[in-house]
Amino acid sequence: MSSTxxxxxxxxxxxxxxxxxxxxxxxxxxxxxxxxxxxxLGCEHGVCGACxxxxxxxxxxxxxxxxxxxxxxxxxxxxxxxxxxxxxxxxQQAFWENHGLQCGFCTPGFLVLAAGYLEEHPDAExxxxxxxxxxxxxxxxxxxxxxxxxxxxxRTMRGESxxxxxxx
Amino acid sequence: xxxxxxEPETWTGRALPRLxxxxxxxxxxxxxxxxxxxxRGCLHARFVRSPHASGRLISITAPAGVTVFTAKDLHDxxxxxxxxxxxxxxxxxxxxxxTDRVRFVGEPIAIxxxxxxxxxxxxxxxxxxxxxxxxxxVSTAHAIAPGAPLVHDVEFxxxxxxxxxxxxxxxxxxxxxAGAHRVVSIQVSSARQSAMPLEARAAHAAYDxxxxxxxxxxxxxxxxxxxxxxxxxxxxxxxxxxxxxxxVGGGFGAKMTLAREDVALVWAxxxxxxxxxxxxxxxxxxxxAWHSREQVYDVDGAFSADGELLxxxxxxxxxxxxxxxxxxxxxxxxxMAMAELPGPYRVREYSVRSRGxxxxxxxxxxxxxxxxxxxxxxxxxxFDVAADELGxxxxxxxxxxxxxxxxxxxxxxxxxDAASHQETLAAAVELADLEDFRSRxxxxxxxxxxxxxxxxxxxxxxxxxxxxxxxRSRPFTLGTEQAPVITPGFERVILTMDPSxxxxxxxxxxxxxxxxxxxxxxxxxxxxxLRPDAIRVIASDTDQTPYGWGSFASRAMVxxxxxxxxxAQELAERLRVLAxxxxxxxxxxxxxxxxxxxxxxxxxxxxAIAVLARDVYHSSHLLPDKGDPALEAVGVYxxxxxxxxxxxxxxxxxxxxxGRTVITRFLVAExxxxxxxxxxxxxxxxxxxxxxxxxxxxxxxIYDDRGVLVTTSLMxxxxxxxxxxxxxxxxxxxxxxxxxxxxxxxxxxxGTIGAPAAIAxxxxxxxxxxxxxxxxxxxxPHRVRAAIRSGTDLHVIPLAVPTPxxxxxxxR
Numbered sequence: 001m002s003s004t005x006x007x008x009x010x011x012x013x014x015x016x017x018x019x020x021x022x023x024x025x026x027x028x029x030x031x032x033x034x035x036x037x038x039x040x041l042g043c044e045h046g047v048c049g050a051c052x053x054x055x056x057x058x059x060x061x062x063x064x065x066x067x068x069x070x071x072x073x074x075x076x077x078x079x080x081x082x083x084x085x086x087x088x089x090x091x092q093q094a095f096w097e098n099h100g101l102q103c104g105f106c107t108p109g110f111l112v113l114a115a116g117y118l119e120e121h122p123d124a125e126x127x128x129x130x131x132x133x134x135x136x137x138x139x140x141x142x143x144x145x146x147x148x149x150x151x152x153x154x155r156t157m158r159g160e161s162x163x164x165x166x167x168x
Numbered sequence: 169x170x171x172x173x174x175e176p177e178t179w180t181g182r183a184l185p186r187l188x189x190x191x192x193x194x195x196x197x198x199x200x201x202x203x204x205x206x207x208r209g210c211l212h213a214r215f216v217r218s219p220h221a222s223g224r225l226i227s228i229t230a231p232a233g234v235t236v237f238t239a240k241d242l243h244d245x246x247x248x249x250x251x252x253x254x255x256x257x258x259x260x261x262x263x264x265x266x267t268d269r270v271r272f273v274g275e276p277i278a279i280x281x282x283x284x285x286x287x288x289x290x291x292x293x294x295x296x297x298x299x300x301x302x303x304x305x306v307s308t309a310h311a312i313a314p315g316a317p318l319v320h321d322v323e324f325x326x327x328x329x330x331x332x333x334x335x336x337x338x339x340x341x342x343x344x345x346a347g348a349h350r351v352v353s354i355q356v357s358s359a360r361q362s363a364m365p366l367e368a369r370a371a372h373a374a375y376d377x378x379x380x381x382x383x384x385x386x387x388x389x390x391x392x393x394x395x396x397x398x399x400x401x402x403x404x405x406x407x408x409x410x411x412x413x414x415x416v417g418g419g420f421g422a423k424m425t426l427a428r429e430d431v432a433l434v435w436a437x438x439x440x441x442x443x444x445x446x447x448x449x450x451x452x453x454x455x456x457a458w459h460s461r462e463q464v465y466d467v468d469g470a471f472s473a474d475g476e477l478l479x480x481x482x483x484x485x486x487x488x489x490x491x492x493x494x495x496x497x498x499x500x501x502x503x504m505a506m507a508e509l510p511g512p513y514r515v516r517e518y519s520v521r522s523r524g525x526x527x528x529x530x531x532x533x534x535x536x537x538x539x540x541x542x543x544x545x546x547x548x549x550x551f552d553v554a555a556d557e558l559g560x561x562x563x564x565x566x567x568x569x570x571x572x573x574x575x576x577x578x579x580x581x582x583x584x585d586a587a588s589h590q591e592t593l594a595a596a597v598e599l600a601d602l603e604d605f606r607s608r609x610x611x612x613x614x615x616x617x618x619x620x621x622x623x624x625x626x627x628x629x630x631x632x633x634x635x636x637x638x639x640r641s642r643p644f645t646l647g648t649e650q651a652p653v654i655t656p657g658f659e660r661v662i663l664t665m666d667p668s669x670x671x672x673x674x675x676x677x678x679x680x681x682x683x684x685x686x687x688x689x690x691x692x693x694x695x696x697x698l699r700p701d702a703i704r705v706i707a708s709d710t711d712q713t714p715y716g717w718g719s720f721a722s723r724a725m726v727x728x729x730x731x732x733x734x735x736a737q738e739l740a741e742r743l744r745v746l747a748x749x750x751x752x753x754x755x756x757x758x759x760x761x762x763x764x765x766x767x768x769x770x771x772x773x774x775x776a777i778a779v780l781a782r783d784v785y786h787s788s789h790l791l792p793d794k795g796d797p798a799l800e801a802v803g804v805y806x807x808x809x810x811x812x813x814x815x816x817x818x819x820x821x822x823x824x825x826x827g828r829t830v831i832t833r834f835l836v837a838e839x840x841x842x843x844x845x846x847x848x849x850x851x852x853x854x855x856x857x858x859x860x861x862x863x864x865x866x867x868x869x870i871y872d873d874r875g876v877l878v879t880t881s882l883m884x885x886x887x888x889x890x891x892x893x894x895x896x897x898x899x900x901x902x903x904x905x906x907x908x909x910x911x912x913x914x915x916x917x918x919g920t921i922g923a924p925a926a927i928a929x930x931x932x933x934x935x936x937x938x939x940x941x942x943x944x945x946x947x948x949p950h951r952v953r954a955a956i957r958s959g960t961d962l963h964v965i966p967l968a969v970p971t972p973x974x975x976x977x978x979x980r
Contacts, residue, residue, distance in 0.1 A: 023286065037202035038195020040417070042366045043450040047882035050366060078195035092193040096185050099847040102855060103681030104192035105367045105417030111193060134891040137882070139366045139418050140681050142854030142919070143890040145847075 009070055011036060012080025020067050026060070027051045029067035030077060038078040038108050042137070049136030052109040053077050054116045059135070078108035081115050090156040091115040091149070097162075100149035102140035109136050114150045122157045129154070179690040179700055180910075183847035186686040187700060197415040200370035203385045204445035207372065213433055213446040214288040216278040216295050217455065218270035221304035221528040221875025222317070225268055225297070228278055234291045235281040237436055239267040245435055246401045248426055250494040253641035253653045257499060258331040260320045262491045264401060264431045270299060271319055271490035272530050273876050274455030279432045281444060304528040304875040305329065307967040308464070308487045311525050319490055319526045331488065332499045332524035334506045338579050341517040344479040348470030352554040356546045357944045357964035358924075360462040360487075360869035361862070363535040364887060367417020368453035371430050372445040373437035381408050382434050388413040388708070389424040390495075390718030391678050393654070395710050397426040397494055398434055406710075409434065413708035416680030420859070421534035422458050423680065424720045426494040451880045459869055460535035462487040463501065464964060465546045467509075470517075471554050475565040479517035480579075482509050482546070486539065488524040489531035495654040498524050501532060503640050505539040507580045511547050512589040512627040512813055513569045518579035528875045534720060536859055537920040540626070548624040548925035549943060552932065563597055566625055581639075584627060585907040587813040588839045593625055595837035595899055596815035605819065613937065618822045619832075620934025624925035625815045630914025631726025631907075632809030633657035656717040658806035659727040663692065663735040665799035667785045669763070669778030671696070671703040673735075676716010677728035678708040682852070682916065684724050687844045688732045691910060695736035696743070697760030698777065714802075722812075722914025725844060727805050730909045735803030742799065746780045749792035810907035814838040814918050816857075818926040822934040827953030829865055829931055831894040838918065839901040842911030846900070849915050854896055856919020861888050863920070864927035864945050873967060 004019040011034055018033040027044075030036045030053070042050035044063045051062040054076040081089035091114050094100065101107040110133065117132050118124060124132070129150050138146060152162040191197060204210060216228070216236070230236045247261035266277045277297060282288035303317045310316055311329035319329055326333050345351070371386040382404075388394050388411070395411040398404070416423065429446060437444045448457065463486045470479040484505045488498040506522035551569070555562045570589040577583055600621065609619045629636075634657030641653050662674040673688060685705035693700050706712050716728070744755035747765030751758065751774060759768050766774030781799055783790070788797035819833035836853055843849045866886045870879045879885045904911045924945050931952065932941035940955045944964040955962040 021286065028285075031201075031205045032208075035206070036195070037199075037205050038197075040199065040367070041201065041447075042368075042417075043882050045450065045881055045883070048366060078193075082194060088190070088193065095193050096189045099183070099186065099683075099851050101189060101192060102683070102851055103366070103416060103418040104188075104197050105199065105365075105415075107192060108195050130890050134889040137366065137887055137889060139364060139420070139859075139887065140855045141851060142856075142858035142896065143893050144854040144896055145851060147890060 005068060007068055007071055009034065009067070009075060010073070011075045012077060022068055024067045025063055026053070026065040026067045026070050027062035030062060036077050036079050040105055040108055042105065047137065048106065049113065050106050050109040052112045052136065054112060057116065057120070059113050059116050078111055081111060089115055091118065091153040094149040094153035094156065094162060098145050098149035098152055100141065100145045106136060106138045110138065110146055114153065118154050118157050122154060124154055126151055179693045180844045182690070182845065184686060184690060184700065184845055186683045187689060188683060188685055192415070199367055199415045199417055200372055200385050200387050201447050203372045203414060204447060207443055207445070210372065210443040210445050211281050211283060212285040212288045213436065213444050214280045214292045215276040215429060216280060216292060216297060217452070218266065218273055218275040218277055218299065220270060220299050220301050221273050221306065222302040223270050223299035224302060225266055225270055225277065226300055227298045228295065230295045234294055236278050236295060238278045239263055239265040242432070242435060244403070245431070246403065248397065248401060248428065248431070248494050250492050250497045250654065251652060252497050252499050253644050256325065256333040258322060258324055260322055260492055262428065264428050272528050274452065274530060276428055276432065276456065279436055281436060281440065285447065306527055306529065306871055306873060306875040307969065308485050308525040308527065309966055310969040311527050313969050319528055329526045330523055331526055332502045334503055334522045335520065336506060336580060337519045338517045341479055341519045344517040345470045345481065348478050349473040350558060351468050351470050352550060352557055353468045354549055354553055355464065355466045355943060355963065356542065356549055357464040358461045358542055358863065359946060360459045361535060361867050362454055362459060362869055362885065363420040363422035365418030365420055365422055368450055369427055369429065369448040369457050370446065371433050372443065373433045374443045375437045375441050377441060381410060382438055383410040383412065384430065384434055385412045385414055386430050387416045387423055389419045389678055389680055389720050391708050391710050392676060392715045393495055393718060394426055394430065398431050401431045402435055410711045413678050419680040420536045421720060424718060425458055425533040450882065454869065454880045454885060455877055456530055458493065458533035459489060459530045460501070460532050461541065461863065463539060463542045465542055467546045467550055469550045469554055471558060473558065475554065475558055475560040475568050477513060477515060477569050480510060480515045482520040482522070484509070484520065484522040486524050487527050487529065489527060489529045491531040493531055493533040495656065496534060498532065499640060500534055501539040505543055507582060508540060508629060509543045509546065510578050511543060512571060512625055513547060514571050515579050529871055536856065537917045540917065540921040541860065541863055541924050544624055544626045544921055545925045545928060545945065548929055552929050553941070562623060563593065566593055566623065570625060584811050586903050586905040587627065587811050588901045588903045589625060589627070589813050591901055592813055592815040592837040592839055595901060596817045596835050599835045599837065599897065599899060600817045618824055618934040618937065620820050620822065620930040620932065622818045622926045622929025622933055623815065624922045624929065626813065626918070626922045628722065628812040628814070628914065628918040628921055629809055630722035630812050631807055632721065632723065633727060633806035635808045658804060659716050659731045660714045661728060661731045661735050661803045662714055663732065663739055663801050663803065665739060665781050667782045669776070669781040671698065673703060673705045673732060674713045675705060675707050675728050675732070676714050677724040678718040679724065680719060682719065682724065683845065683848045684719065684728065687725060687848060688729060690844055691729050691733050692736040695733065695740045698763055722916035725912050726810060726908050726910070726914050727807060729844065729912055730805035730807065731803035733803070733910050734805060735801040738801035738803070739799060742795065743777060743780055745793050746784070747775055750775060805909070807907060810841070810905050810913045812840045812913035812915055812918055814922055816922040816926040818923070818930040820927065820930040820934055822931055822952060824956050827949035827951065827956065829947060829952065831861065831927065834894045834896045836896060836898045837901065838898060838915070839903050840915040841903060841905060841908060841913035843900065844910065844912050850898055852915050853898055853919045856917060857896055857923045858888055858893055859920040860923025861893065861927065864924040864947060866892070866946055868946050
């Protein structure tokens, strides 16, 4: 049908040479052409944020960006957060320990969003993080443990103890 | 998580991090879309859907080269049919694809197949559908008006378009009602809502030429029942179909109903002998993936002068849309409302009429709480209004009417087991510090700020098995024909210990985010002295699990949990018998601890469970009990049900200029019995409350007067983000009821059930200076502002009935 274009993507440090239709979204290219299905599609109109990935360090809705627009950038997905298969990223670890996920469908988007922001702003306060996290939708958790987990991760990333101090 | 010192010695009771999570946080989960993405050669399907609410299907034409199937191609496919055995129930067929009529916007008409998702979408635009429009019925008032167009051409025993008409009237009702000091009458209502799981529907049908079998991966809560439904429609033996629900991205009830699209997909896959995927768009999910909550309840409470509720009357109307959901039917909302309206309150005399009325809108199906959010809204608004009219304190009037003795038989015949209704109310009120709030409220009012507080108490019926579902139908006997009704209820598990001493638990329940694999592992490991990482729980695959009813209605922890406990106890007993033989002593003297069987009180190391397991399989000729040369136990549990209970208190601030409500504090006193995993319990409460907040303030599916859904994106339909959610404080009480063998009560729906009423009461409290109250949800800013400006209560505004003689609907 439609003609395809060759495209070189750098995702999580790996090079992917793929052929895509010009209209293909970055999300579809990641999921189907690069085999990285951790990036989820919840609405495909840019509201839910489940497909959030980092493009050159900035959070992007992968459903609203064309794959060809990512040429020459460094893309990071949920699969690229942890340094290796034995270790979790502090945000992943905190989501696990603080029951920050239920069905897990929105989780990759929240993890990428929180990790990307905290890596640049490790001193973020809770109000600031709530503002950041309000970009994405979760239908299961009521956000309580997403906020709690994110703040625990922030403490870990600052080199502090992740334990929550008693809430007043 | 609390530190090791405060950890209980059992696995149950611990906030154990979930076994499911390490893979999911890495992005290694497998959802249906991932199955499709990894199947490079699979075809893709899209559905042609009706753009009209009602019409006659004249023709469907597609250009050459486009693969499309319509009802004509599916002529040998049986329609979907779900029924209840009761005289007021009207049954209809749901064709898999629309035949000669379309009955709601979004109804599937044809399935288009192409090589990729985008090509399927391109092909969709090439298909021409000719429909002769017919008058649509878009409100219940219109639907039951004399001469209204019929949504289905079937016999209605009562009013037109009325498919369920349940009634109940206790003997002493008339006298109690007539003799009351005061009758308080209110009408409450809710807009339509979508369960809106973040993963919309999705399915991948694979066909295996060698065996002739199909495998359907779909995002489901009831894999076994889905297999039955599809096999019935396609005329297949169930063995020819394997249904798998891999990781499921949320369900909330919306994925327990058989999807017409899934049946069509399996049919097309078998016809083409190819793998085909269908990934629903968010727009389709809003249009066609089940709605709920569009209900109007007129309720009259007859009170004594000191606030005792002497008699309760209800006229409950549920708009159930255009088709009957399988398997629980369109009786699900009205019949639950009829049975459970009195909730945790002592109601001696009860008169109720509860109707399901069909319209040309998307069919309803269960959504978290089903009709209980509305029941609780009705009862809790009633008590607040009665307290005001009678001059009684709002806490006192509830204490005076909450049940205190158990088991308690409700006027509709439900038996409420041991619970703590009075105590949860007291605990929540103490947490709220009402005196402090009233002084803050007065100080704020002096500055022109409007604060309010609202209470809601409820009983959450959970973990109900076959007896509860059987009660929805008249009794019937089994004969030579297939039984007329599908009656869900039991759960069955198979627990196997392999020769290395590790466990596999196969369950009929089908988790979709509840962490059930973790909590069942906790229950089983306590019986067997093993660690949760020594057990693999297998669920949601009809080839690998015993027939079960899946996960819905806050049942899995109670019923599958009970069945798992029974299986583990049986297996533990066998291990004790085997160990006693070689360690000396009686089986009752053997403890299973830390992977070993030991004689109680002895300092000997005992025997490793792994050794016992190995010997059962590999030295079976030496087994002392001459038993089964395998370690396997089957657990079956089918309880009649147990009631969790809670009290919610919401504090709000309402801006009278914009009508915007901000929830400033949310308190919960919950009694879910024994908490198997407290973190998971709190997570269920948090998430439930978010959906209750959504119902109370934000989410609304809006149809225009021609029956076209106008809220089809997440820009129009507004689930709360973290910015709209308050911090939630929870305290737990623990009533151990014999109605659940694990002691656990279900807790999946309570948040959604209780929150709307607490919020509506809180807004009404805040708006007291304006003398207006909230009786319709969502209480959106424009509605609240209009109520303040007009000085009239916030009620539903009914659509005009387009008949020659419009019937006036009473506005109270």
